[in-house]
Amino acid sequence: MLDSTANILKLLGDKTRLSMIGLLSHNECCVCEFVEVFQMTQPAISQHLRKLKDAKLVNEKRKGQWIIYSLNSESEYYPLVLDVLKYIPSQAEKINEIEQKGLRGDLNC
Amino acid sequence: MLDSTANILKLLGDKTRLSMIGLLSHNECCVCEFVEVFQMTQPAISQHLRKLKDAKLVNEKRKGQWIIYSLNSESEYYPLVLDVLKYIPSQAEKINEIEQKGLRGDLNC
DNA sequence: TAAATATATAATTAATTACTTATATAATAG
DNA sequence: CTATTATATAAGTAATTAATTATATATTTA
Numbered sequence: 206m207l208d209s210t211a212n213i214l215k216l217l218g219d220k221t222r223l224s225m226i227g228l229l230s231h232n233e234c235c236v237c238e239f240v241e242v243f244q245m246t247q248p249a250i251s252q253h254l255r256k257l258k259d260a261k262l263v264n265e266k267r268k269g270q271w272i273i274y275s276l277n278s279e280s281e282y283y284p285l286v287l288d289v290l291k292y293i294p295s296q297a298e299k300i301n302e303i304e305q306k307g308l309r310g311d312l313n314c
Numbered sequence: 315m316l317d318s319t320a321n322i323l324k325l326l327g328d329k330t331r332l333s334m335i336g337l338l339s340h341n342e343c344c345v346c347e348f349v350e351v352f353q354m355t356q357p358a359i360s361q362h363l364r365k366l367k368d369a370k371l372v373n374e375k376r377k378g379q380w381i382i383y384s385l386n387s388e389s390e391y392y393p394l395v396l397d398v399l400k401y402i403p404s405q406a407e408k409i410n411e412i413e414q415k416g417l418r419g420d421l422n423c
Numbered sequence: 424t425a426a427a428t429a430t431a432t433a434a435t436t437a438a439t440t441a442c443t444t445a446t447a448t449a450a451t452a453g
Numbered sequence: 454c455t456a457t458t459a460t461a462t463a464a465g466t467a468a469t470t471a472a473t474t475a476t477a478t479a480t481t482t483a
Contacts (some may be wrong), residue, residue: 207336208329208403214398215327217360219441249442251341251461263471265407270450270459289323293316345430354454358472360431379429379480 213282216260217289221245222253226286227296228274229263234300235271241303262286317380322391326398330354331362335385335395336405338372343409344380350412371395 217223221243228234228242239250254274257263264277277283326332336378337343337351337391348359348386373386386392 207333207405210398210401211327211329213327214323214332218320218322218324218327220317221441223320223323224316237458246443247460248444248462252441255461267450270457272460276380282401285398285401288400289319289394291397292319292391292394296316330471346428355473356430357432357474361471364431376480381430 210282210285213260213262213285216256216262217286219253223289223293224296224299225253225257226262227290227293228299229274229276230286230290231295231297232300233273233275235268237271237275238300238303242299245262319391319394322369322371322394325365325371326395328362329375331366332398332402334366334403335371335407336364336386336399336402337408338383339395339399340404340406341409342382344377344382345382347409347412350410 217226224243225234225239228239236247236250236254239245239254240247243250254265256262258265260276260282261277261280262282263274266273266275276286280286326335333352334343334348337348344361345356345359348354348363349356352359363372363374367374367383369391370386370389371391372383374381374383376382385395389395
């Protein structure tokens with residue numbers, strides 16, 4: 206339990222992944238949205254998502270050509286995630302930003 | 315706030331430091347006790363404590379030849395620490411262990 | 424004051440992590 | 454069926470982190 210909790214905290218202890226979790230607490234997101242929000246290469250984003258998925262903190266589902274990620278509320282560590290989210294500002298605006306820039310529409314996702 | 319929270323989580327995302335914080339939530343501890351508990355070299359322990367101190371998660375005070383570490387309940391992140399501690403087993407037994415082995419007495423601290 | 428004890432710091436090394444580029448796979452549109 | 458779009462994976466590199474050994478500092482005791 207201590208080791209596995211430490212591993213979850215290590216995952217959350219990266220600002221990109223922590224922000225991803227914050228975003229996912231508001232909306233499901235596809236990879237291309239994260240790429241826009243974080244101004245990071247697509248493989249870098251996919252690799253962060255892979256770690257979150259391996260730890261079962263997020264779920265993925267395919268929707269046509271997109272892979273949609275969502276918070277896994279069934280996770281043993283979901284309550285910890287919710288507790289942690291109390292300590293970061295809302296990430297909702299980051300989604301609004303790309304919607305306002307019209308980027309979200311452009312990406313068709 | 316997101317970055318600083320991520321940094322705190324990164325610090326807590328190491329099993330040695332997480333266990334240290336768990337121990338400190340029960341008792342103040344000196345460095346030599348951590349050395350016994352974690353079977354790790356003294357410099358390794360001091361370096362972990364340094365990181366926790368730099369982040370102001372712990373306080374140190376000198377008591378004769380010993381440096382006593384304690385949780386800093388004044389920290390902005392103390393509430394986060396308390397939330398996180400709900401997800402790990404009590405570390406109290408680790409102190410009991412070394413007391414039973416008589417080591418704590420032997421060390422005179 | 425010299426020896427012993429407790430702790431910290433510096434320097435090095437080993438291990439881990441994050442990111443990049445290149446490539447592969449899967450779905451859709453023409 | 455080919456081109457395009459979305460995503461994943463692999464391989465390599467750079468950066469960061471954890472641990473070790475050696476040494477320095479501070480306190481206590483003889």
